[in-house]
Amino acid sequence: MNKTEILALLKKYQEGTLSDVDKDKLEAWYLHEALKSNKTLTEDELEKSYQHLKSKLPVYKETKVVKLWSRITVAASIVLLLGVSLFYMTESKEQKIQVVDKLDEVLPGGKKGILTLSNGKQIVLTDLSTKDTVAKEGEREEVIIKMNSKGIITYKITPNLSNIKSNSFNTLSTPVGGQYNIVLSDGTKVYLNAASSIKYPTHFNGKNRIVELEGEAYFEVVQDKNKPFIVKCAHQSIKVLGTHFNVHAYHNESVIKTTLLEGSVLITIKDQKTILKPGQQSNVLKKEDKVTVLEVDAENSVAWKNGRFKFDNTDIKTVMKQLERWYDIKVEYQGDVPNVSFSGGTFMNKNLSEVLKVLELSNIKFKREGKKVVVYP
Structure with missing residues (x-):
């Protein structure tokens, strides 16, 4: 019926x-x-x-x-x-x-990515089976792009063509509500958060290993003292030899945050240079090109990589931006919403309603209208 x-x-x-x-x-x-x-x-x-x-x-x-x-x-x-x-x-x-x-439940994001090849062809990675050869790059197809058994994109250089000088660039991007992992040709692991993209050469054949980031990513850089790894993003560049760090650089946020877990990194903003030690975070105000170094719990910054929302005195608008990117929702504020901060966290595999219930424990109210969430006092 x-x-x-x-x-x-x-x-x-x-x-x-x-x-x-x-x-x-x-x-x-x-x-x-x-x-x-x-x-x-x-x-x-x-x-x-x-x-x-x-x-x-x-x-x-x-x-x-x-x-x-x-x-x-x-x-x-x-x-x-x-x-x-x-x-x-x-x-x-x-x-x-x-x-x-009942209002349709808003489900959490998941593993979603799009790989753009040097010729502009786009490959939806979620449509592929594991262990597939995704594509081949280079004039002589010397770069083989595969998906391993864990669903991670990997790059392999044909051994007898490892000294080639020509290069091509790929871009891995994630939509709102998506995350994806990749292993670059030098073995560096990159974990890409939602609504982010990274552009990189299919193989590193110059004096530096340079990638460009927009959004958020966690890097586990393979050490190479003779070939520094450089991450370029809006207003700053990060130079490392081999280390673990997180970069939070969304275009619609006013602060770029770089958090170091292991090793050391050199932050460069115009003529300013700042070295970070493990457990430190640099905050760069885009409008002022000003750097502030803070002592932080670095694990909070990479909680997303491990499937968790983790907040440490985090304000409501920062929290809701994370939910917007992960659940593909639109957030609006109604009335005089108190400037509360959140500490603690929850798992990212929960439905939106479950996460909102956790946040409501801090005396904030939410009203959901489809994929719009209204925050009110």
Whole structure:
């Protein structure tokens, strides 16, 4: 049955005019919903759901529906858990019945990436099987791009052509709600966060290993004292020999953050040079080209790589920007929202509603309208 037919039956049920044939149809619908679900309820949950549904469907002739209620208790409860709410609206003394679907749950992001080759061809990585040869690059196809058993993009240089001088560039990008990992031709591992991109040569044949980043990425750079690794992004460059660090450089945020976990990095902004030590973070204000070095818990900055949201006295707008990028939502602020900060965290594989419940513990309220979240006091 479609929704219109179900509404008609429920309307008859409310009016007490449901025939035996229609009663059987309605009963079958409930039982069908139960069979489709894998939900398991306790007796207490069944009873509460039954009473709730019964209260929303007033019975005019109780004797005519006893059989129906006794047989659909489980199904009715399942329907409630599936998000089908039954309620009445009184308008101009006329009672109407509606079936309202629960707002579609907003699911977390996942592994999604797009690889753009030197010729402009784009490859959607999520459509590929593991261990596939993704593409070949170079005049003589000397660079082989593969996906390994873990779904990570890797680059391999043909041994007898390792001294070639020509080069080509690829770009790995992630959409909103996507993350992806890559191993560059020198063995450096790059973890790319949502709504980010990295441009890099298919093989490093110059004096430096240079990549360009927009967004956020965590690097585990293979050490090569003779060939520094340089990350270029808006307003700054980062030079390392071999180290682990995180760069947060989204174009729509006013601060670029570089956090060091191992080794050392040299931050260059115009004529300013700053060296970071493990556990330090440089904050660069784009408008002022000013560098501030802070002592931080570096693990908080890379929690996203390990599948967690982790906040350390983080303000509400910074938190919501993370949710926007991961859940592909739009956030709006309504009224005088308090300037609260959050500490703690939760897992990124949770649905949006679960994360919002955690944040609500800090006395912030949220209202969701589809993929829009309104924050209000």
